[in-house]
Amino acid sequence: MNKLTACPLDCYDACGIVYEDGVLKGVKNGHTKGFLCPHLNHYQKYKQIHMPRYKGQEIGLDEALLRLKEMLVSCEKNEILHYRGNGNFGLMQEVSDHFFASFGATMTEGSLCDGAGEAGILEGRGSNVNMPLSEIEKSEVVIIWGRNPHTTSSHLLPLIKGKKIIVIDPIKTKIAKIADLHIQLKPHGDMHLAMLMSRFLHIENGCDEEFLKNHASECKEYYELTQNVRIKATLDEIDVTLGQIGRVLELVRGKKVAIVCGVGIQKYSDGADVMRAIDAFAAFLGLFGKEGCGVSYLGNSKDKISSPFYTKAKKVSKVNVDFSHFKTVFIQGSNPLSQMPNSLKVKKSLFEVQNLVYFGLYENETSEMADLIIPAKSFLYKEDVRTSYSHNAMMFMPKVAECENGISEYDLSAYLCKEFSVEIQTEEFYLKHFKNFAVLKMDGSWHVQNRDDIPYEDGFDTDNGEFCFLEEFEMEFNMNEKLFLLTPKSHKSLNSQFDRENNVYLHSEFGYKEDEELTISSINGSVRLRVRYNDGLRKDCVLIYSGTKGVNNLTSSKHSYDGKSAIFQENKVEVSI
Ligand SMILES: Nc1nc2c(c(=O)[nH]1)N[C@H]1C(S)=C(S)[C@@H](COP(=O)(O)OP(=O)(O)OC[C@H]3O[C@@H](n4cnc5c(=O)[nH]c(N)nc54)[C@H](O)[C@@H]3O)O[C@H]1N2
Ligand SMILES: Nc1nc2c(c(=O)[nH]1)N[C@H]1C(S)=C(S)[C@@H](COP(=O)(O)OP(=O)(O)OC[C@H]3O[C@@H](n4cnc5c(=O)[nH]c(N)nc54)[C@H](O)[C@@H]3O)O[C@H]1N2
Ligand code: SF4
Ligand SMILES: [Mo]
Numbered sequence: 001m002n003k004l005t006a007c008p009l010d011c012y013d014a015c016g017i018v019y020e021d022g023v024l025k026g027v028k029n030g031h032t033k034g035f036l037c038p039h040l041n042h043y044q045k046y047k048q049i050h051m052p053r054y055k056g057q058e059i060g061l062d063e064a065l066l067r068l069k070e071m072l073v074s075c076e077k078n079e080i081l082h083y084r085g086n087g088n089f090g091l092m093q094e095v096s097d098h099f100f101a102s103f104g105a106t107m108t109e110g111s112l113c114d115g116a117g118e119a120g121i122l123e124g125r126g127s128n129v130n131m132p133l134s135e136i137e138k139s140e141v142v143i144i145w146g147r148n149p150h151t152t153s154s155h156l157l158p159l160i161k162g163k164k165i166i167v168i169d170p171i172k173t174k175i176a177k178i179a180d181l182h183i184q185l186k187p188h189g190d191m192h193l194a195m196l197m198s199r200f201l202h203i204e205n206g207c208d209e210e211f212l213k214n215h216a217s218e219c220k221e222y223y224e225l226t227q228n229v230r231i232k233a234t235l236d237e238i239d240v241t242l243g244q245i246g247r248v249l250e251l252v253r254g255k256k257v258a259i260v261c262g263v264g265i266q267k268y269s270d271g272a273d274v275m276r277a278i279d280a281f282a283a284f285l286g287l288f289g290k291e292g293c294g295v296s297y298l299g300n301s302k303d304k305i306s307s308p309f310y311t312k313a314k315k316v317s318k319v320n321v322d323f324s325h326f327k328t329v330f331i332q333g334s335n336p337l338s339q340m341p342n343s344l345k346v347k348k349s350l351f352e353v354q355n356l357v358y359f360g361l362y363e364n365e366t367s368e369m370a371d372l373i374i375p376a377k378s379f380l381y382k383e384d385v386r387t388s389y390s391h392n393a394m395m396f397m398p399k400v401a402e403c404e405n406g407i408s409e410y411d412l413s414a415y416l417c418k419e420f421s422v423e424i425q426t427e428e429f430y431l432k433h434f435k436n437f438a439v440l441k442m443d444g445s446w447h448v449q450n451r452d453d454i455p456y457e458d459g460f461d462t463d464n465g466e467f468c469f470l471e472e473f474e475m476e477f478n479m480n481e482k483l484f485l486l487t488p489k490s491h492k493s494l495n496s497q498f499d500r501e502n503n504v505y506l507h508s509e510f511g512y513k514e515d516e517e518l519t520i521s522s523i524n525g526s527v528r529l530r531v532r533y534n535d536g537l538r539k540d541c542v543l544i545y546s547g548t549k550g551v552n553n554l555t556s557s558k559h560s561y562d563g564k565s566a567i568f569q570e571n572k573v574e575v576s577i
Pocket of ligand 1: 113145147148152168169170171186263488491
């Protein structure tokens with residue numbers, strides 16, 4: 001029998017799935033168009049954890065839950081940390097927040113992902129309402145800015161076929177190879193580029209004056225700020241030509257333009273400012289509030305939905321929490337030993353934890369170190385519902401099959417609530433709560449109600465309703481001899497889930513041989529990896545995919561200036577044999 005569900009992964013596309021006799025297929029309607037991606041096509045081949053373990057010994061689920069209870073009893077409430085990632089994007093994942101916050105445990109805040117960019121959007125627009133896929137489809141020109149759609153959002157590709165495409169990325173990605181224009185700038189050159197693009201647009205009288213008058217009246221001051229960017233020196237520094245800027249302006253003039261940003265632009269201390277400078281260019285073009293125009297990033301997937309799980313709690317940073325301050329650490333849907341920045345620091349602080357609990361699907365660095373491992377049920381075997389950060393659908397995810405192993409987030413939380421006398425509603429209650437935010441569309445799909453397909457039609461959500469431009473920026477470039485570290489997403493893994501790599505990618509003219517092992521080092525640490533060539537790279541860049549074991553030995557656990565976000569590409573690196 002066919003059953004409809006949705007992909008649970010942290011991914012732009014949030015695809016609809018048909019489950020038929022144990023096989024997963026993409027739904028035919030909507031953007032999924034019958035296709036999934038390699039992760040979901042092979043989902044069932046990845047070996048999951050079946051049995052709980054305590055101190056290396058397999059135990060039954062009942063005993064595992066008892067151990068968990070004992071661990072929570074054995075320490076003060078303020079010595080308990082709940083650390084939850086986005087291994088599964090279902091809204092029911094948060095039910096454990098309800099228990100831990102009500103119990104008095106510490107929770108996390110901040111972002112390993114899109115936080116800096118989001119902070120920039122909030123500063124400029126007052127809210128983070130995304131341009132959905134359905135509007136990108138209506139555009140004439142698409143600027144792919146720090147996003148790699150062939151890998152991370154492949155369902156966007158059919159929607160932008162035949163449009164003019166501009167790519168701004170230090171790597172010649174697949175989309176860059178087929179683009180009308182590829183600006184292969186130096187990493188972190190984007191803010192200066194966006195400011196220069198705004199400046200030249202103004203000089204060429206290409207701005208949408210009507211829009212600026214009504215919604216962004218501080219544009220003159222911003223234009224003056226862009227005049228502080230020295231043209232020739234900056235273009236040389238970021239490795240962009242005036243001709244390329246001219247060509248962008250020629251392509252976008254008078255057209256419906258979608259600027260499709262990814263997280264690549266904002267893995268830096270000033271990631272918020274980069275995003276805000278890109279938004280400012282969009283404002284100069286008058287792209288907000290118009291059909292087929294706008295800026296797409298990672299929207300707020302929970303926009304217009306209230307959480308039934310929210311309870312006030314003490315919070316520490318997801319980016320650089322010192323785990324050693326806690327006796328019991330409960331990790332859910334995350335692999336911090338691989339995915340948090342500064343792995344050496346993370347390892348050292350996790351080592352001090354008396355009771356480390358891992359609640360997840362797969363074995364990894366964190367499960368290896370954990371004292372107690374509780375297997376989760378995969379999305380096929382539990383009830384859930386999800387939304388997306390790139391479209392407005394709400395997708396129901398009923399249990400489509402039975403499985404004896406593991407436990408769902410709801411059942412685990414219900415057990416803890418019962419043992420510690422915390423009130424909890426039924427699973428149906430919470431599912432219904434979320435479904436109440438959905439409305440049925442003509443095409444039979446459900447959407448989150450009250451979400452605008454064309455955001456900011458009535459102005460921005462800032463205090464005065466106007467776009468708020470950047471007022472200052474960092475002039476200095478990080479000029480040193482070292483190399484840029486690029487650490488984007490791999491097509492083989494979803495961060496640290498599925499097939500992970502062991503490679504460092506370099507340009508073939510770099511002087512190293514393929515398969516040779518090299519040490520890559522930064523001020524925070526080093527990692528040894530095998531060389532692979534990628535001639536789509538600039539010669540001043542080293543590429544190590546997210547999920548590669550040891551990549552975050554190289555990264556800094558400092559926060560972005562705004563948005564409490566990780567800054568995975570701030571550190572420069574060196575390569576040696
Ligand atoms: N296959 C696969 N899909 C995924 C994921 C995965 O791990 N694997 N992860 C999911 C998650 S959690 C997220 S957040 C999304 C993210 O997906 P994307 O937004 O696509 O993010 P990245 O792959 O990190 O980087 C995208 C591009 O930014 C470029 N880039 C790097 N630095 C710069 C820079 O300074 N300037 C500019 N202009 N470009 C730069 C990189 O070269 C890369 O091509 O993908 C989701 N989808
Ligand atoms: N160097 C570098 N580091 C990065 C990034 C980068 O681009 N470069 N990207 C960053 C970004 S954007 C992100 S979002 C983070 C992601 O970092 P994490 O949130 O740690 O994500 P994953 O590595 O995918 O680990 C997800 C875990 O969830 C578990 N899981 C999967 N499904 C379920 C479920 O249904 N229930 C439970 N309980 N567990 C489940 C899996 O076992 C897996 O261990 O990494 C960040 N780290
Ligand atoms: S493209 Fe993304 S949402 Fe679609 S099946 Fe693959 S991982 Fe899931
Ligand atoms: Mo992410």
